[in-house]
Amino acid sequence: MRKSNPFFLLLVVLILVGCGKSKPSADVSNNNVPSDLSSQEILNNSSVQGDYERGRQLFLQCRACHSLKINESHKVGPNLYGILGQESGNQEGFDYSDALMSSKILWNIDTLDQFLQKPYAFIPGNRMVFAGLKNASDRLDIISYLVEETAEKDQK
Ligand code: HEC
Numbered sequence: 218m219r220k221s222n223p224f225f226l227l228l229v230v231l232i233l234v235g236c237g238k239s240k241p242s243a244d245v246s247n248n249n250v251p252s253d254l255s256s257q258e259i260l261n262n263s264s265v266q267g268d269y270e271r272g273r274q275l276f277l278q279c280r281a282c283h284s285l286k287i288n289e290s291h292k293v294g295p296n297l298y299g300i301l302g303q304e305s306g307n308q309e310g311f312d313y314s315d316a317l318m319s320s321k322i323l324w325n326i327d328t329l330d331q332f333l334q335k336p337y338a339f340i341p342g343n344r345m346v347f348a349g350l351k352n353a354s355d356r357l358d359i360i361s362y363l364v365e366e367t368a369e370k371d372q373k
Contacts, residue, residue: 267361268354275350275359276366282345285366294345297367300324305340316342329363330356 282294289296295311305322306313320340322328332339333356335349350356 267357267359267364269358269361269365272358272360272362275355276362279347279359282347285363287369297363299369300367301329301364314342314344316340317344326360326364329360333359 279294282292284290284292284296285298286296287298289298291308291311295308295313297308300308301324303324305320305324306318317340320343322332322340328339330353333350336343336345336347337349350359
């Protein structure tokens, strides 16, 4: 199985939580982010960060199709362990669509944000039956949860 670069992952986490904080889940801050901000703008504003706990709840809508931890089996969708910093379509043993296989997207905060906003538009022809998340802070919260839960340090 392909491993993501730990330095990249660290960078992602640092970007996500803002410099100086080491644990995304440590600070569950107020999340009243205006929904017209793009996630990138939210990330650029270090006083605002993804809300892990809210992300955990929002992920319930993904959980039916996706597991997160190492060695968990695929569901309707692929297991997402180690996804950050990895190229799209690389989870071992999952039968991806041709569209996803050939998309060759490096999953990071920005690409995940675009994908989750409109999966069908970001990777036309992919088989993920999900309309997308309109609200930028919802996406950021889910991504914040994903970063934490799919990290390779989480080997259990
Ligand atoms: C109805 C089932 C379903 C739901 C709900 C769903 N997904 Fe998916 N997801 C899939 C399938 C199926 C694929 C693979 C699509 C393909 O091969 O074209 C996929 C692919 C992905 C990928 C790319 C994986 C890779 O290896 O490149 C990510 C990331 C992802 N989903 C995240 C999410 C998140 C986050 C949510 C919740 C907001 C979600 N998905 C909701 C079924 C689902």
